[in-house]
Amino acid sequence: MNLSFFSGNPGLAPSCLLPLSLAFFCALLFAAVFPPLGLWPLAFVALAPLIRLTASSGSPGKAFRLGFVFGFIFFSLVLHWLAPTVRTFGGLPWPAALGALGLLASYLALYPALFSLLIQKIHQRGGSLFLAAPAIWTGLEYIRAQLLSGFPWALTGHGLAPIPLLIQSADTGGVYLLSFALLVMNTALAFPGKAFKYPAAALALWLCLGLYGHIRITELESRLNEAPRLAVGILQGCMPPDQKWDPDFQAYTLERYQDLILKDLTANPPSGETRLFLWPETATPFYLFSEEAPTKKLLNIIRDSEVHHLVGSPAYALDFQKKLSLFNASYLIDPSGRLLSRYDKAHLVPFGEYVPLKDFFPFLEKIIVPAGYFTAGTRPPVLRLQNTGLAPLICFESVFPYISRKAVLAGAELLAVQTNDAWFGRSGGPRQHLDFSIFRAVEFRRSVVRSANTGISALILPTGILAKESPMDVPYVLHGKAPLLSGQTIYARMGDFFARTCLFVLVFYVAYAYLPFFSTKKGFIQNHAGE
Template sequence: MGMKSLFLSVLSGLLLTLGFPKPELFYLSWVALVPLLLALEGKSGKEAFLLGYVCGMAHYASTLYWIQYVVQHFGGIPLPVAVLLVALLSGYLALYPACFAVAAHRWQGHPLLEIFGLPGVWVALEWVRGALLTGFPWANLGYTQTPWSLLIQAADVTGVFGLSWLVVLGSTTVLSCLKGRCVRWSLPVFVLCLSGTLVYGGWRLDTVKALEKTADSWTVAVIQGNIDQARKWDPAFQQETLRRYRELSMAAAARSPRPDLIVWPETAAPFFYGVEDDLTEQLNGMVRELGVPLLFGSPAITLLDGEPRFQNRAYLVDARANILGWYAKQHLVPFGEYVPLQKLLFFVHRLVQAAGDFVPGHDSQPLRWEDRGLGVLICYEGIFPSLARRTVLAGAAYLVNITNDAWYGRTSAPYQHLEIERWRAIELRAPMIRAANTGISTVIDAAGESCGRIELDLQGEMVCTARSPGLLTIYARWGDFFVWFCMAASMGCMVYSTLKRRSAKST
């Protein structure tokens, strides 16, 4: 295995990364896997695994570099250890492109499997990555296509995985052209799939827009306090935090039309709401002064086996500060809100001193205000389609994401996070109301379009009109059926190639 093959593998990894924000060069994603597939020509199975692993390391290390900033800046971890943690995570995630490369190697010489089977393998591996070991579906390939509005409307059928499949098909089609099989097999099918997806997207976009025009309008305000993470939990800064949110909320409440709901970010209330009486009453008095219902984030204390434990909650209160309901975060951040496998990873507490002792909630029921169901997703819960789908099936017509992306600084992570969550609005045709502490805050309609946004590291307020088209999408009803089809097809292709290989050996 020469340097040229290694170079091609690294090139594929970097091309995969360039499709994500930033710089969001989404068109490169359509050919990103071509160098890797070319590098596999004439290699052994072990070499194929290694080349796929190198590709994965290059991709995930360059996409998730911001983790080093988080653990070093806020965890107080030395730079070499922070880099090592990124390398360890990237090393695990690189196993998935490595498995993809092994499948590609096994199917060399089988044009139909190589062209049309590999996209299914990629999708199956993406799904496993998003489910195994608590799941980390951060950099699914379909997310690179966010700027192509017509194309991504198909997500309400297949979820993001359908677009991942199509983008990989782009690479296998280019590969087939380079091998001289372009017109006969792959190109017509690829053109048909791409054009069909675009036609569906145009039709679906018109349908959603028409339904939104006839739907009841609802005015919502999002508040971005831009509280420095280093001062967020400083008791001396609590009054400044509440003052800032009060002023921004008063400015939003004075807008015309007047908002029906104001949304603050995750843990915007820097105290235990309902436990710390003075601060709780101060916030309640603020709500009464506003005269507008408020949804806000706050830490909470719950009892588990008689022991007090922390929860990350969102509270909904009416204009008189009466609690209408609360939601406890279900999918906690590993090493941020809890330490998995504590007996095995006992040493991690020394590395990540900010790791809390939080316990998850278990209820996906939406919060209800008047006749509207609000499906709350706290922090990175928005990257898990299953959580959003669960609350929509329970009756949520709107999704509300409250988050604190201050941890990420001015890296590409806040932009990646926002664009991932945009897909939940499209998949489920439920407007996404997003309030982020340091940004980016916005309201995204059921077609995936923003009414505006408060940019990163700014404080501000924004009032938008939200309308739910009232659609229950195929994806909402059937979930990841497309993934199961890809898994079944991949297994069938693997069995077929194995039988063909044994047959060839026997003859």
């Protein structure tokens, strides 16, 4: 298989420019689905030209490179915030920062490239793509979410996060079910079949999903009206991450949070109900309960408020050999200043909080400087706030549904996201990150309270509706009452069964595309629609 961009004949180069340009254009359309633009209707059509182009490209090599070009451009655009982030906070020069983005985009581009290669082979053999292409795409998204610690950023279904009506079926199959359904529509438009039967079937599927969404939202709104609620003050300190560890800045940080707490208590006086203040990730510029003087000041603030607090703070521990372990922690503290429980972040950010494979590739530590060499936590995922199960999700953990699922199965009734999205700056990153929390709310039918240092802080209902959200880059406090639901959704009980089914189908079609046995067989995968 020739994977070079051109066959070596200069006369063929111009004929390659049109397909490459079309792949580039599809990447632009698909990137526009996600924040900052958020043009979600494009999710139904943006991939159709790519599917038609690559399936009919004539050779696996050409399909692969068209898919790679698409993927590289798409991920470079969606992850536009990465280069400025590592430039500003990682200290890398611009060439190295852009190189880091290019390296990640190149890896992620392999997934649409493999998708394109497979559908070309299936189409060449006369197989129908109507269900095959969506299953292959979804199976590859699932692999991307698992491999190398996982990176499920900007999965296709996430593009629908702003439209609660269309994402309610995530409580059965997660975001992967939405990705599959969107690919069904795109594939139907690429290969409509006789009498446009495939677009008609895809439209019927989406009408069913919309009807399901309407029924579920109506049902849940009735339950939410009767559900117990927890009053929450969501703190957004808006502290510059590059200054917070300055000793002269420490007192100012505590004063900022104290002012926000007093502002909320003044506007919403206590009425004897259980109440919680939610702080962002690593909000304290010191090691809470390890540094006496600033810890005493913070506990006095908590005692004065007479409210429970969930405080994000770095933590450390020394083993018997005096080896230091750092943790990204969340402390639940009662109104008297007593520590009730603690959670340590379990799913760390590769290259941000640790350097993966450093024992095999020690040179990585010389060119990549993470924010800290953290240790993954092993503490239980659910903290008890009186009679309420509370599950902290620290930053990157909100991206992964399996972490929320584990917490819900352990009794969590409220998901509390603590993050510091200041790293993203004024980009689409904060809104992209928020979209994951919307899906966690729908998948598990839990309220999500989200405290982000510079925004976007939010209260998200179990329907996926943003009840309240903060402006960006200002000190702010959100006050709301989070409905507490119990019970388990199909997705909570079954997990990623739908995605794993697509993965099984993916493996089958790999065999179908490359094993000689299938070349002489006809069956349910044979295309009789005249694609």
